[in-house]
């Protein structure tokens with residue numbers, strides 16, 4: 443049995459736990475104390491609810507971060523310094539150059555592994571392949587409902603309660619998008635990491651009152667040719683910001699623990 447450590451016990455973590463493949467179980471959940479009772483009641487006393495990975499008894503086969511960019515800052519380096527495997531969903535944390543280089547250093551020094559989950563988008567394998575031949579431009583657009591942007595800085599840029607037409611309220615680099623919208627634009631960072639980087643990837647964030655889906659569009663051009671991907675994702679019923687596919691990408695990472703890396 444492979445044992446994973448979850449960081450976070452919100453909408454995505456709960457969805458991942460529900461869908462864990464056979465042969466994988468949760469050994470530890472890192473969460474703030476108010477969640478501990480819920481964790482023990484839901485998952486039983488075999489699972490350790492802890493405030494920090496250092497409190498874990500034993501070693502996980504994989505640490506799955508499903509929490510926040512802040513959590514990557516708080517725990518990422520510690521986990522990699524132990525030589526553990528760390529899969530990130532809050533990939534926007536890597537827009538912080540200093541954190542990214544510390545995580546890479548820890549990964550190299552301690553033979554840990556830093557995994558960027560593909561999350562809510564598809565096509566990251568093709569984008570990474572295209573990069574090998576040289577990419578001229580990559581543009582990523584995120585289009586979501588007003589509910590998906592609530593609680594983000596979009597509230598100050600557009601009247602989410604009264605819009606009648608789609609509005610692009612942010613256009614800039616992937617680095618700025620990921621840092622200014624930490625709970626909404628991690629995909630911008632993922633696309634940047636797989637393609638032409640945080641400063642050269644153009645990002646547009648758009649609110650659309652006529653959609654209930656999270657639509658991710660990537661346009662990439664380079665030596666390989668050109669591709670255009672549009673992915674219309676269903677949000678999780680428990681969090682309209684978060685696409686179901688993002689949780690499924692974490693489930694797939696768990697499946698690779700038992701099935702090996704044959705199917706990427």
Ligand SMILES: NC(=O)C1=CN([C@@H]2O[C@H](COP(=O)(O)OP(=O)(O)OC[C@H]3O[C@@H](n4cnc5c(N)ncnc54)[C@H](OP(=O)(O)O)[C@@H]3O)[C@@H](O)[C@H]2O)C=CC1
Pocket residue numbers: 449450451452453454455472473474508509510511512513516531532533559560561562563624625626627628629632681683684685688
């Ligand atoms: N890469 C991608 O494609 C995608 C990435 N995401 C990212 O995934 C993450 C999880 O999403 P989701 O589950 O829907 O979000 P939720 O807000 O539903 O849950 C996040 C949970 O993580 C906990 N958490 C956050 N920071 C910390 C911390 N520093 N220490 C301990 N616990 C922490 C929160 O605890 P508390 O209640 O105590 O605050 C909360 O329970 C988010 O960062 C989101 O932006 C989401 C979708 C796609």
Ligand SMILES: O=C([O-])CC(=O)C(=O)O
Pocket residue numbers: 562624625626627628629630656675683684685686688
């Ligand atoms: O789930 C999504 O649609 C994307 C998302 O929240 C993010 O990029 O942070």
